[in-house]
Amino acid sequence: MIRIRGHIGAWPVDLSLELDAQDWAQLGAQLSKDVAAAPPAASAAAEGDQQLWQTALQLLREAGQMDGLHLLKQLAALAGSEQAGKRLLVRMRHCEQVRVQAGADAAIYHWLG
Numbered sequence: 001m002i003r004i005r006g007h008i009g010a011w012p013v014d015l016s017l018e019l020d021a022q023d024w025a026q027l028g029a030q031l032s033k034d035v036a037a038a039p040p041a042a043s044a045a046a047e048g049d050q051q052l053w054q055t056a057l058q059l060l061r062e063a064g065q066m067d068g069l070h071l072l073k074q075l076a077a078l079a080g081s082e083q084a085g086k087r088l089l090v091r092m093r094h095c096e097q098v099r100v101q102a103g104a105d106a107a108i109y110h111w112l113g
Helices: 021-063 068-079 082-093
Strands: 002-008 011-017 065-067 098-101 108-111
Touching: 021 065, 021 068, 021 082, 021 108, 065 068, 068 082, 068 108, 082 098
Parallel strands: none
Antiparallel strands: 002 011, 065 108, 098 108
16 A cells, blocks of 8 residues: 655645555556666766767867856756756866866866867
8 A cells, every 4th residue: 555645736635545465566567667768868978068068068178268258158058057057067177178277357268189
């Protein structure tokens, strides 16, 4: 038996479900199928992140060097949000192909290749 308690909007819910052996087997088979299907979606997301990262590196590679404020604007536009742009900028700080130098107003990112 499965008991579900909670609320749907303002209405309280208290539901009990009784499952026989066949129902449990069907539920287990469906869950196994759903879990098996999940890794390709995760893989596709990781592939998209990798493509975004390669594009971010290409941006700095083509510029040769760029101040951090300008680079952040470019990365935010590329990634779709300022938060995602900041994550790329932090990742770039720790990349072996990039050297970060302190500038007067902002850090300067240099492509080392």
